[in-house]
Amino acid sequence: MKYHSNTLFASRDEKFIAILGHDYYSTVLSIEDFSKSAIVLSDKRVYQVGKVYKSGFHGQSGGPWAGRGKKIVNLEDVTGTTSKELTKPVIGYMVAAIGIILGSLGLMSGVQETILTVGLIGVAIVISGIFLIFRLKRKYLIIEFAGGSISHPVKFVTRSELDLFQGIISLEKDRCKNGFTDFKECPYCAEKIQVNASICRYCSKEQKNHQA
Numbered sequence: 001m002k003y004h005s006n007t008l009f010a011s012r013d014e015k016f017i018a019i020l021g022h023d024y025y026s027t028v029l030s031i032e033d034f035s036k037s038a039i040v041l042s043d044k045r046v047y048q049v050g051k052v053y054k055s056g057f058h059g060q061s062g063g064p065w066a067g068r069g070k071k072i073v074n075l076e077d078v079t080g081t082t083s084k085e086l087t088k089p090v091i092g093y094m095v096a097a098i099g100i101i102l103g104s105l106g107l108m109s110g111v112q113e114t115i116l117t118v119g120l121i122g123v124a125i126v127i128s129g130i131f132l133i134f135r136l137k138r139k140y141l142i143i144e145f146a147g148g149s150i151s152h153p154v155k156f157v158t159r160s161e162l163d164l165f166q167g168i169i170s171l172e173k174d175r176c177k178n179g180f181t182d183f184k185e186c187p188y189c190a191e192k193i194q195v196n197a198s199i200c201r202y203c204s205k206e207q208k209n210h211q212a
């Protein structure tokens with residue numbers, strides 16, 4: 001199933017705000033194709049598309065179970081966002097350390113063939129350690145809402161990018177809750193003003209029916 005803003009959003013007047021996911025750049029480049037794993041934010045809702053992750057985590061090794069589809073949450077229901085690092089890549093660090101120790105021992109031996117073979121083995125072990133560190137690291141963005149949560153892997157997302165996205169969600173959520181429905185048209189000048197305004201900010205006419 002392919003998604004773009006026309007097929008993804010629940011209502012036609014919804015506006016695309018931001019996107020975050022593994023395929024951030026490819027998604028941007030492929031022009032509104034949200035089919036890959038991503039979190040898409042509109043001015044009304046949060047969507048998780050592509051790989052959809054179950055809320056809750058299984059044990060310490062596994063991430064959340066994933067299926068394919070989409071998950072929708074109204075922005076008004078969002079209670080907050082956090083990021084969580086699930087697995088500590090300790091084993092990776094240990095393997096890398098063993099490689100470094102082995103390599104150093106080889107260097108200290110002073111025998112040229114030993115330096116070469118043991119050194120190479122050391123380097124190979126360090127590389128696999130670094131690989132493990134990367135593999136075992138699991139970072140998720142958690143979007144909490146009334147009745148559940150969305151978790152999304154953000155291994156390739158930078159800290160500042162994640163902070164920015166969380167900021168945008170909270171801004172849009174506030175705007176959804178506060179502004180938005182609380183506007184009406186001024187009967188004199190037809191500008192949009194707050195429902196509770198006693199005086200129009202554009203034409204200064206007094207408003208009837210305002211709730212004091």
Ligand SMILES: [Zn+2]
Pocket residue numbers: 186187188189190191200201202203204205
């Ligand atoms: Zn007015």
